[in-house]
Amino acid sequence: MEYRKLGNTDLNLSVITHGAFAIGGNMWGGNEKQDSIDAIHASLDHGVTSIDTAPFYGFGLSEELIGEAIKGRDRSKIQLLNKFGLVWDGSNNGKGEFFFDAGADGKSIPVYKYASKANVIKEVEESLKRLRTDYIDLLQLHWPDATTPVDETMEALNLLIEQGKIRAAGVSNYSLDQLKEAQKTISLASNQVSYSMLNREIEKEIVPYTLANNIGIIVYSPLERGLLTGKYFKDAKLKSNDHRNGYFGQFDPEKVKALLQTIEPIATSKNATVAQLVLRWTTLQPGISIVLAGSRNAAQAIDNAKTMDITLHTDELTIIQQAIDQAR
Structure with a gap:
């Protein structure tokens, strides 16, 4: 495993970080508790020291599973990356910005973006309990909230740093x-953003700015929620309550298939899977600090960790780049 310093902080994070959205179950067709815990254990045992989660993932379940999984482990060797700012339990009393309805099977669960100072502090206390820890290594605003002044949210993060409840503060989807507005109030550690072979929008403005200002970039959805593994073009099926039934519709399946078929021989030559190759390519892109990789069982977690064993040469990167350009 390789470790990188995150932005202007003293946090050294594993380049492949355990992404814990799917183990929350909601929007992913459910989860298996023991498989989820086994996946976290396997990650930690194979050099993945960083875990990224959020209260919204499973409405607290993802955090609880992580808290249970790391119990008895050396906390100083684990970095917990968490978020705040999505409220689903009505505690915002109608305040904030309506985001979407996370309900299913006729049940309504309205989710709001809400990043007031009081809510930030409240959410952190709840997260600390679920995670069974007394500090969070990196706390990130999950989504921008247009109803709360940016400086109010950032002042709350500065306060939490002063109190020792968080080590560093970042944002997501900014x-x-x-x-630029947030930087007037706080020195941001990172911006967590969506980025993949099929989605390279951040290369235009975000990457140049973060490189110039020593802000880390944390990548989510590098595999486009499993699409770039190739398995959904074969035998894998999605449950009816899996959000990816709609998510995958934004991509041209024939172009994606062609991309994967072009790069598969490179993966094979490395004794690697296509998914591992895609992840490794992502870690090598300019400005990228760490890459989130989700896993729902130990085998997937180990495969993700082994991604960093892959070496890609210039000619191979050229072939991959040409295939990506043709997939647009």
């Missing part, structure tokens, strides 16, 4: 203008 635009260039939002980053």
Whole structure:
């Protein structure tokens, strides 16, 4: 495993970080508790020291599973990356910005973006209990909240740093203008953003700005939620309550298939899977600090960790780049 310093912080994170969205179950067709815990244990046992989660993932379940999984482990050797700012339990009393309805099977669960100072502090206390820890290594605003002044949210993060409840503060899904506004109040550690072979929008403005200002980039959805593994073009099926039934519709399946078929021989030559090759390519892109990789069982977690064993040469990167360009 390789470890990288995150932005202007003293956090050294594993380049492949355990992404814990899917183990929350909601929007992913459910989960298996023991498989989820086994996946975390396997990650930690294979050099993945960093875990990324959020209260919204499983409405607290993802955090609880992580808290249970790391119990008895050396906390100083684990970095917990968490978020705040999505409220689903009505505690915002109608305040904030309506995001979407996370309900299913006729049940309504309205989710709001809400990043007031009081809510930030409240959420952190709840997360600390679920995670069974007394500090969070990196706390990130999950999504921008248009109803709360940016400086109010950032002042709350500064306060939490002063109190020792968080080691560093970052944001997620922030635009260039939002980053600049936040930087007036706080020195941001990172911006967590969506990025993949099929989605390279951040290369235009976000990457140049973060490189110039020593802000880390944390990548989520590098495999486009499993699409770039190739298994959904074969025998894998999605459950009816899996959000990816709709998510995958934004991509041209024939172009994606062609991309994967072109790069598969490179993966094979490395004794690697296509998914591992895609992840490794992502870790090598300019400005990228760490890459989140989800796993729902130990075998997937081990495969993700072994991604960093792959070496890609210039000619191979050229072939991959050409295939990506043709997939647009």
